[in-house]
Amino acid sequence: MKSILAAAATVATLLVAGATAAVAKPVDGNAAMYPRAIRLADGRVIAAMTQFPAGGPVGGIYESTSDSSGFQRVGTVSDPDARAGLCCTTLFQLPQPVGGLSAGTLLWAGAVGQDGGSGRRMTIRLWASTDTGRTWRLLATIARSENFGGLWEPELYVDAAGRLVALFADESQPGRSQVLVQSVSTDGVNWSSRTPIVTGPQPGNRPGMPAVERLADGRWLLAYEVCGFGGQYDCAVRSRTSADGTTWGDPARLDPLVTAGDGRYLTATPTLATTATGRVLLIAQRVRNADGTDSAVNGRAMFTSVDNGRSWYATATPVAVPGARSEVCPNYSPVLVPTVDGTGVLEVSTDDTGSGCRANWDAGLLPPTTTRAGRFANGSACVDVAAGGNANAAAVQAWQCNDAPVQRWTLRPDGSIEARGRCLDVPGAATANGTPLQIWDCNGGPAQQWLRRTDGSLLNPNSGRCLDAPGGNTANGTRLQLWDCNGLAPQRFAFAAAVDHPAELATGRTVTLRATTPGFTDRYLHGQTGPLALAPGNGGDAAFTVRPGLADANCVSLQSVSTGGYIRHRNFALRVDPSDGSALFRADATFCPETAAGGVRLRSQNFPDRYVRHYNSAAYIAVPSGAQAFDAPASFDADAAWAVA
Structure with missing residues (x-):
């Protein structure tokens, strides 16, 4: 944790002359920092802010019922120990039962006690709510410092064994300025001793601000900053992965920077999110050019990945903080909350307003994963x-x-x-x-x-x-x-x-669909009743008649010549079935053609990010980087282009 956070209790009066305020909508008029937010299954968003009323710091809990309706205050976490200081809180919803805690329980954790004087012993305190944040009960003290060194920035998640894991920054370890540690629990009440997971190679390195999400391929991704590094990469964001959520490799290893293809990188206060389609979203306080200067999109961009964090590109964020810089408030630890279907995102960030630090929010649709x-x-x-x-x-x-x-x-x-x-x-x-x-x-x-x-x-x-x-x-x-x-x-x-309606897919034509991927160009889609297969030969059950789209006449449906059934998707797999007349069947059996290199792409009418793609001799509606094996990005463009004859 950077030393500037020691001033967190005075953030309500923090002013910066000449700062450009965030371009977004205010959460409310209260001073706030370190926002965290989660999306419930019904689409509501629950957010937490660290706030500083006259009686002492609290966790303010807010709810938004839609991405256009704004936030309303619904609860407060009032930890009596926080009168000695409260910093850097987090929010998590249990995806499954842990001990006596039921799935759906909300958990809030905070770093408590930084203003406790020379004898301070900071703690990480854990609270639980079973009524979506309206009321809270103290569940546990996850960790207590043995000395003056601070404990900061908790992050919660569940590992492969179903245990609750807390990562946080620890200044109390002998001989180290700060390290990242983890503690695990099988019930949320009793916690293991702290284990270092990232120390950095030098004693003065300060890894902190851990953010963890599970990837579509089953691994866990950890993003974090390393301050105390010096030079242009001080506090730059780095990452590593774990197969089980608790085994992270050599703690002293200096992990690679998270960089976009043009060399831009992120610094300070990262947070992560993953979408239902498998896209990874990473945001931090600042965006830097490869030479260390501020990027033109500094404070206005997040990094996204469609291949489980192997490569990244920058894209616009809903909230713009043009004055993002290395201070405690402007764009400090912003948070992203994808929509349930993965097509959009809501952001909450903070900035100086001229009367203190305030939280702001906005939402938008994510760009497509392909053009x-x-x-x-x-x-x-x-x-x-x-x-x-x-x-x-x-x-x-x-x-x-x-x-x-x-x-x-x-x-x-x-x-x-x-x-x-x-x-x-x-x-x-x-x-x-x-x-x-x-x-x-x-x-x-x-x-x-x-x-x-x-x-x-x-x-x-x-x-x-x-x-x-x-x-x-x-x-x-x-x-x-x-x-x-x-x-x-x-x-x-x-x-x-766009729906291109190439001449090859004119209504009434009988057509075949041939793969264009090198090495597969002798193979066609075949189907009787049941799953489609990619196989050699263009006769018999490889013939389909083009019909106006059952759910959208601007698109097409493909009727089997041999059975009279239609190509439709079910659980993302393509198959031929007789129509049952339902609206769902009509939508599942409708595809919108787009001209593509080497042929035609067929976009699903009711899953518009997904295209017909062959994979392992079968056919699916797929999106590059999604959660399934058939969403693999390798050769996606070729696999999704079909020669129509």
Whole structure:
């Protein structure tokens, strides 16, 4: 833990002259730091903030019933020992029973006692709630320091053996400035002695801020900072994995930095999240360029991975904190909460407001894991690029939808949106209402970062404003602009993925689907009633008739010539079944064609992130980096492209 946190009790009065405040929505008017949040199965979000009222520090508990409704205070953790100081709390929901604790129990833990004077003995205290945060009871003291050294930054999770694990930073270990330790419990009440898991190679290294999530491949990922390192990589975020959640390898090993492909890296206060589709989200206080300077997207970006943390790229966050820097409040330990289906994310972060440190939140849809083409439409008007879109600074305007190339926009995994080889751009990264929009060479900067929202609006987090039709005018040639997000009709340019309708998939045609992956180009999809198989030969049960989509006539359904059943997905696997007439069957049997290199991709109509892909001689709807083996990213693009004949 960095020494600046010793001033946590005075955070309510922390002011920074000239700081640029976060662009987002306030949680409420109370001073707050170190936000944590979790998503319940019903979609609600429960959040915890470390707060500093007159009677002493507490854990403020909040609830949001939807990603557009904001937060309401529902409870308080009032630990009497926290009158001697409270720092860096955490929040966790048990995914399974542990001892006498039932699945769904909320757990809150905090570092207590840092202001206890020269004789202080800090503790990590654990509290439990069985009514989604309304009331709390003290469950245990996980650890107590044997000396003045502090205990900080607890993180909770369940390991492969079903035990509750607490990781935290420990300053009390002899001969070490700070190490990461773990303690385990089979009941949440009785805890093992502390075991170092990361020490760093040098006594002055200070590994801290542990964040742990289980990956889609079954391993546990640990992200953490190492301060006391010196130089440009001081407090840089590093990572390691464990097969069982408690065996982490050599504690003295210096783990690699978490870096994007262009060398950018994160520093200080990391937190992790994983989505239902297997994507990993990592956020920290600052984003640095490879040379150690602040990135243009500092305070405005998270790192995401679609291959279980092997590689990372930067994408926009819902909350922008332009003044993120190495101080206790601005973007300090922000938290990400994916939606239940994994398509969106809510963020809570903190920043200086001019009257103290406050928590802010916002939400948006995550970019796709692979590029996805489509159009942005508001009724009959589409987002369009003027003058053919052939040059930088071409105006972005409204125009009658006509499916022209200047209206075909591609969502990119980094959060940018491209048309005609250039990206939707805010000139000069301006933030003012009325700023006209343009296209410009794609550069990944904050002026080109966009988040789609569930109401159909398109948010530029850097400015905190949305793409807007001035005065609601969507007549041909109306220049689109930035304006305060208001959820009204002039900002609802909803994205609809492209359906190309290649001639090969014209309604009524009888077709075969041949693999295009090198080494498999002699194999076709075959199916009687039951699972589809990839096998040589294009006769018999490899023939399908193209029908209008059963759930969407803009898409297609494929009817078996030999059985009359339809290709549909069930539990993500493709099979041929006779129609039962249900809405679920119609949706499962509808696929939306997209032109792809080497052929056609078939996107699931009701799981729009998933495409028909062959894997181990079977067929699935898959998304690269998802939780299943058939979601493996290797050769995904080729496996999901089909030659239609």
